[in-house]
Amino acid sequence: MVLTFVNTAVVGTGAMGRGIAQIAAQAGSTVWLYDTQPAAVEAARASLVDQWEKLAAKGKLPADQVAVLAGRLRPASALADLSGCDLVVEAIVENLAVKRSLLADLEAVLRPDAAIATNTSSLSVTAMAHGMKHPERLAGFHFFNPVPLMKVVEVIAGLKTDPALCGRLVDYARQMGHTPVQAQDTPGFIVNHAGRGYGTEALRIVSENVADFATIDRILRDQMGFRLGPFELMDLTALDVSHPVMESIYHQYYEEPRYRPSVITAQRLAGGVLGRKTGEGFYRYTDGKAEVPPEPAVPEVPEMPPVWVPARAARRAEIYQLLKDLGAHIETGAQPSEKALILVAPLGHDVTTVAAVERLDATRTVGLDMMLPDSATKRRVLATNPATRPDMRRAAHALLARDGKAVSVVRDSGGFVTQRVVATIVNIAADICQQNICSPQDLETAVTLGLGYPLGPLAMGDKVGPTNVLEILFNLQTVYGDTRYRPSPWLRRRGALGLSLLHTEN
Ligand code: NAI
Numbered sequence: 001m002v003l004t005f006v007n008t009a010v011v012g013t014g015a016m017g018r019g020i021a022q023i024a025a026q027a028g029s030t031v032w033l034y035d036t037q038p039a040a041v042e043a044a045r046a047s048l049v050d051q052w053e054k055l056a057a058k059g060k061l062p063a064d065q066v067a068v069l070a071g072r073l074r075p076a077s078a079l080a081d082l083s084g085c086d087l088v089v090e091a092i093v094e095n096l097a098v099k100r101s102l103l104a105d106l107e108a109v110l111r112p113d114a115a116i117a118t119n120t121s122s123l124s125v126t127a128m129a130h131g132m133k134h135p136e137r138l139a140g141f142h143f144f145n146p147v148p149l150m151k152v153v154e155v156i157a158g159l160k161t162d163p164a165l166c167g168r169l170v171d172y173a174r175q176m177g178h179t180p181v182q183a184q185d186t187p188g189f190i191v192n193h194a195g196r197g198y199g200t201e202a203l204r205i206v207s208e209n210v211a212d213f214a215t216i217d218r219i220l221r222d223q224m225g226f227r228l229g230p231f232e233l234m235d236l237t238a239l240d241v242s243h244p245v246m247e248s249i250y251h252q253y254y255e256e257p258r259y260r261p262s263v264i265t266a267q268r269l270a271g272g273v274l275g276r277k278t279g280e281g282f283y284r285y286t287d288g289k290a291e292v293p294p295e296p297a298v299p300e301v302p303e304m305p306p307v308w309v310p311a312r313a314a315r316r317a318e319i320y321q322l323l324k325d326l327g328a329h330i331e332t333g334a335q336p337s338e339k340a341l342i343l344v345a346p347l348g349h350d351v352t353t354v355a356a357v358e359r360l361d362a363t364r365t366v367g368l369d370m371m372l373p374d375s376a377t378k379r380r381v382l383a384t385n386p387a388t389r390p391d392m393r394r395a396a397h398a399l400l401a402r403d404g405k406a407v408s409v410v411r412d413s414g415g416f417v418t419q420r421v422v423a424t425i426v427n428i429a430a431d432i433c434q435q436n437i438c439s440p441q442d443l444e445t446a447v448t449l450g451l452g453y454p455l456g457p458l459a460m461g462d463k464v465g466p467t468n469v470l471e472i473l474f475n476l477q478t479v480y481g482d483t484r485y486r487p488s489p490w491l492r493r494r495g496a497l498g499l500s501l502l503h504t505e506n
Pocket of ligand 1: 013014035091093120121122145
């Protein structure tokens with residue numbers, strides 16, 4: 001393929017500008033570097049050469065390429081030096097007024113057919129283009145940090161962006177070795193919008209005292225395969241970055257309850273408890289290593305009660321098989337005996353409601369999360385209700401841990417931990433599709449590459465079963481009376497069909 005942009009400029013050679021310059025040079029472009037701080041240009045050039053030397057030392061780049069790539073870098077001392085460029089990518093400070101002023105200066109020096117791209121992550125491309133002589137020549141080109149390793153880039157069309165420019169940026173991204181996804185100019189674009197469910201719902205769970213941070217992290221890693229739990233992730237990103245993003249998207253969508261941030265992160269941010277970089281976040285860090293509180297031990301239970309499962313439990317046949325495999329004494333009568341542990345498996349509802357509605361003895365009732373088949377998870381999660389007797393809680397914990405599988409016991413809430421978080425992620429993703437912000441395929445690609453989730457959110461919904469996701473959301477809405485859980489119409493319509501493989505034109 002012919003190189004789409006032969007002469008590329010990067011304006012703002014900080015963390016992001018350097019990374020963009022690196023992959024542009026690797027694609028074959030001559031790359032002009034400009035920054036208002038002249039020292040930043042030299043620092044960027046030196047760090048890029050250092051980076052290529054390291055890659056060559058590791059055998060990831062032919063040794064003779066270091067000089068070739070370094071030769072493609074052109075430090076610039078004035079914006080006028082960029083006059084011959086085909087594309088300018090700006091990665092300067094995230095401030096609308098400063099960016100608009102740069103765009104005006106660029107239009108004064110560039111050829112009329114030269115393109116401009118902005119790496120903004122939170123400003124509107126349309127707003128930035130307002131006041132330009134040729135707003136059609138500006139598009140969003142949103143990379144992630146660190147650019148060479150994060151292989152996805154969002155190509156954003158503002159209201160007036162020439163669609164052909166987006167096509168050229170898509171081609172160029174591929175030449176850079178990246179995967180482009182295309183999105184409309186909306187708050188958070190795709191990745192920062194789709195990422196709203198994970199942390200905010202986990203924070204709500206913590207705020208209800210359902211479980212502590214470490215337990216929620218363990219559950220989401222082990223049940224759904226997330227690489228980092230939400231609190232580990234917030235510690236890594238740091239709250240001075242992630243809390244303002246939560247607030248910004250919430251307000252930009254006019255206080256849409258699905259994106260509502262939490263007072264927990266607001267307070268921690270105000271108190272300077274930011275995460276790994278300050279040595280203390282949700283976890284404490286010693287020599288960069290998190291201090292993780294130990295898991296509660298499995299209780300010793302000399303005499304195990306029999307177990308009874310009501311007819312309406314989710315995956316009842318699977319629960320029977322599991323109990324059999326664990327060597328439990330299963331009661332199959334219409335009612336439990338006086339001694340029996342009662343195991344319920346609600347979707348979205350709390351254990352307390354199930355016990356009340358089904359007229360079960362709440363003191364002996366414990367919930368088991370069966371949203372996913374037992375074989376698909378590395379951890380079982382039990383929930384008590386406020387009346388659950390301690391001996392019944394201990395018996396359920398010991399029984400479900402008999403084969404050595406990890407077990408967490410949490411307090412009662414609508415929908416356990418994973419049900420709530422996954423249903424929220426799927427629902428937000430469905431709403432992104434509903435708004436036609438991007439194609440379902442690009443959504444899946446952006447989330448897996450940009451957020452590192454084990455599955456795209458729509459595939460996640462299919463794994464759980466779209467009707468199960470809907471049931472969880474409907475019940476969460478009842479339990480909490482919160483429109484935050486109202487299912488997106490897109491999800492409701494596709495609920496019975498499967499989410500990820502549908503034709504977008506329907
Ligand atoms: P940074 O602070 O590391 O670098 C910004 C550079 O721009 C500095 O070297 C500064 O001297 C220079 N600069 C400021 N005003 C300028 C102007 N008027 N003209 C020329 N140079 C100017 O910032 P970073 O993190 O690289 O971010 C840059 C842009 O990329 C922002 O829009 C940010 O929102 C966006 N972004 C940042 C990500 C991140 O994780 N850091 C991820 C994705 C996007």
